[in-house]
Amino acid sequence: MLKSIINKSTGILLPLIAAAFLSASFISAAQEELRTPEGRPDFQGYWNNLHQTPLQRPSALGEKQSYTKEEALALIERAQHGLQERESSLDPDRSAPELGSRVTNKADDDFDDFPIDIAQINGEYRTSLVIDPANGRLPIKDGSEINDFFNSVLRSGQLMAGPEMAWAAERCLIAGPQLSLMFQRGLSPYAQIVQTKDYLIILGEYPYDARIIRIDGEHPGNGFAKWMGDSIAHWEDDTLVVHTNNFRDEQSFPPILSTDRFEVVERFALTTENEFLYSYTVTDSNVYTQPFTAEIPFKRMALGEVLYEYACHEGNYSFANSLRGARMEDRLP
Template sequence: MVLGAVAGALAICGGAASAADYRAPRTAFGQPDLGGFWSSATLTPMTRDRRLGDRLVLTPGEVEALEKDEASQIVAGNRSTDPNAPVNAPNGLELKPSFAAAGGDVGGYNRGWLDPGHTVMRVAGQPRSSLLITKDGQVPQRKNGTSAPVNEYGGEGSRGPLGSFDNVEERPLGERCIAFGRNVGPPMLPNGFYNNDYYIVQTPGAVVIEVEMVHDVRIVPLNAKHRTDGLRPWAGDSIGWWEGDTLVVETTNFPQAQAFNGSWKSLKITERFTRTAKDRLRYRFTVSDPETWSEPWSGEYEFSPLHGVIYEYACHEGNYSLPGILAGGLKAQQTPAAAAVAAKAPGS
C-alpha cells in the first residue's frame, strides 16, 4: 500500500510538471489550438461524498473500487431488456441519482442507452473526489444561511420538484428541448447520464463551442464588451480573451430561467480553458455573486478527446411527452380532490 501511494504521488507530480512544460500547438492565425471534439464524461460527481470530508484526491484503492463497480454496472446494464416488462421493473442495476434524472431504468433508458463515463476524473494526474475544489467539495452556503436549491440550474425549483403543469412555458427548459443546463452552462458540467460531448471551433475573432445536448452553440466573441441593452440571452452574455495559452471566458446577464444554484441577476461565471497535453484540455470555472455568496468559489476538470464526432441531437422529433405531460396534469386537476384544493385556493 505504501509503495502504491508513493507511485501515485510520483505520477501526480510528473503529471503536473509535464502539464506546466507543455506548449499547445497553434492555429493558422497564432492562437493556442483548443479545437476539436472533446468529452467531459466521468464518474466524478460535482459535489463530494460528505464521508470524504476535505479530501480532494482519492486513494488508488478507492479509484480501483469505483471503476471496477462501474465496469460491472456496464455489463449488467447491457443485458437484453424484456420487452414485456412493466414500467419501472427492476433491472438489477444500482439506480444512480443521475440515471433517475434521465429516466432511470424506464423502458429505453436502461443502461444500454446511457453513457455517463467509466473512469474517475483526473486533473494534473490526480484522481478527484469532486469537480468542486471548495474545501469540503460542496456549494458554499448562501449569505442568508440557506443551502443551494435542489435544482442546480433553472428558475423552476421554487415551484416544487415537478414544476407547474399550467402551460408549456412553465415546464423545465430541458423538458422543452430549449437547453440542458448542466451541459451548456456556464459552467459546463457533466450531466451524469449521456452526451457529455463538445466541439470547439476557433476563428480570429470568436471561439464557438457546440454542445451535443440539444445542439446548443455558445459563441464567444473575443476582446468584446458585455451588452448593456438589458437583454439576457440563453446561456448568458459571454465574452473572451487570451491570457497566455489560456482562453478566459466571462459570462454575465443570465436569464432567470437559467439561474445557477439560485443565482442569476448578479451572477458572473469565469471559465478558463487551457490545453495541457495532446489529449487533455483543462477547464476551470469560478462562480461569483456578491449578493448570494460571501466569496467566489470554483471547480475544475479536464476534457479528454472524443473518439468520434457529434451527430444531430433530435430532441423533439416524434416526441409526444410534452402534450402528454400537460394532458396528465389537466386530468389530475379534474379529480374531485384536485377540484376541492383549487376551490380553496386564493382568488378562486
Template structure:
C-alpha cells in the same frame, strides 16, 4: 439493492481522471495560423466524479491508487449483482435508464470531487431563502417560470415543462459545462476574433468575443449569457454575465439573474483540455465556487441534435393530458346526471 440505487452508486463513483495535469509544463500547445492556442476539435466532458466531495474525504482532493482500483472493481461488478427477477426499475416506461448512460474512463490522477473550492469540495452555504429544485424524472411541485432542465411541474402547457424538454437549453452545457449521463460533447471552433463552443445537447452555439466592444446593456438577459474572452498565455479566459434569470444558478439552486461565470480552458496535452470554472453569485451562495472538469479529445464528429424537429414527446404528452382532462370531465358530468 434496487437498480436505482445501483445507478446512483455508478453515477457518483469517484473514478474520473484529472489526466496529465502535472505534465502540462512539458506540453507544447499547438497554435493556429494566426498564432493563438489551438483548442479546436470535438471534446467529451463525461465524468464519474461527484460534484461534491463525500464528507469522509475532508479536504483531500485525490484518491489513492488503491481507492481507484477498488472503485473500478465496484463499477464492473454492479451488473452482476442486479436482481434477475426484478420487473420494474422505477423509471417511467418511455425511457431506458441504462443503455445511453455515458461513463468516463479511469486513467491517471483521480479527483474526489469536481468542486475544488470551497476547499472541502462542498457547495458554499446558501443565501437565506434559497431552496433546492433540481427537477427529475417525475413532476414536482413548483411555479412558473420553470428554471430546471429536466422534468416539469405539470402538463397544462409547454411552459410547465423543463427547459431541455422545450429545447431551450440542455442540461449539461450551461454554460458552464457539467458532466451528465449522456451527450457530453462539445465542438470548439476558432478564428482570430471569436471562439465558438458548440454543444451537442440542444445544438447550442455559444459565441465568445475576443475583441473589445461595448458591453451588453445589463437589462438585456440571454439564456446563455453574454460571453467575452481573452488569451492569458495558453489559457482561454471567458467571463459570462447577462443571464436572463430563467435558468438556475447551479445544480438546482437559485436563479442565474446575478450570476457571473468565469471559465479557463487550457490544453495540457494532445488529447486533453483542463476546464476550470468559477461561479460568483452572492444572490444564491454566500461564497464563490470553483470546479475542474477534464475534456478528452474525440476523433468522431458531432451529429445533429434535432430537438424541436423531433420533439414528438412534448406534443404527445400535452395531447394525452388533454384527453385525460376530457375523460375526467365526461365522467363528472355522467356522475352529476346519475345522482339526479
C-alpha cells in the same frame, strides 16, 4: 584499427543524431499544429470528459480532494462490474420481462456511454469537480432564502399552470446546465470546438445548442438575458479566459441554481496535444454564500468519433397532454 572504429562509430552515431533531429522536428511541428495562424493555442476538435467524478464531493470525504491510487483502482473496478451488469440488459437473446412487471426505458438509457475512469488533474484522482470551497460542495444558501426560478415554481405549486412555468428542458428550449461543459449529465461529455481569431464556438451533443464566445469582445451596455448568457473572452498568455453574464432566470435548475446575478468565469488551457484543462468560477450572491470553482479535464476524442444530433421531442406533443392533465386536476373537487 582506430580509424575503422571511428568510422564505425560515426556510422552508428550519424543515424542516431539524424533520428533525434527528426524527432525534435516532429515534436516542434506538432506544437505548431496546436497553434492558430495568430499564434494562439488551438482548441479545435472533438472532446470528451467521460469520467465518474461527481460535481460535488460525497460529504463523508470532507476536505479530501483526491483518492489514493489504490482507492481509485477499486472504484474503477466497481464501475467496470456495473458496466457489465448494465450491458446484460442489451443482450438481444435475453428473456422477456415477467408478466405484470414494471417496464421502463432503462434499456434505452443503457446505450449511453458508461463512465469508468476518474478525473485526473496534476496526477491526482479527484474526488469531485468542485475544488473550492475545500469541502468540494456547492456553498448554497438555505432553500427558503433562495428566490430563483426553480424554487419559486416549486413553492407556487403551479408547475403546470402554463407553458411558461415548466422547466426549459421540458419545453425543449435548452437542456442541461447553464453552460454545456460545466458538468456531465447524460450525453453531455461530448463537445465540438470551432475556433477563429474572433470567436470560439462550442457545440455539445447534449446540451445541443451552439454557444458563441466573442474573443476580445465587450458586453453590450444594454444587454438582455439570453439562453447561456452573453460570453466574451480574452487571452492571458496561453489561457483563454471567458466571462459570461446575462443568463435567463429559467436556466436555474439543480444542481446549479441561478438568478439574474449569476456570472461565470471560465479558463481553457491546453495541457498536452490531446488534453485541455477547463475550470470555472461561479458567482451569484442570491444563491451561494461564496463563489465556487470547479476543474474538469477534457481529452480529445479518438479519430473517427464525432457528435450525433440529439433531437428533443420536436413539437412538444406530449407537453400539451401534460397541460391538459393539469387542467383536469384543477377541476377535481
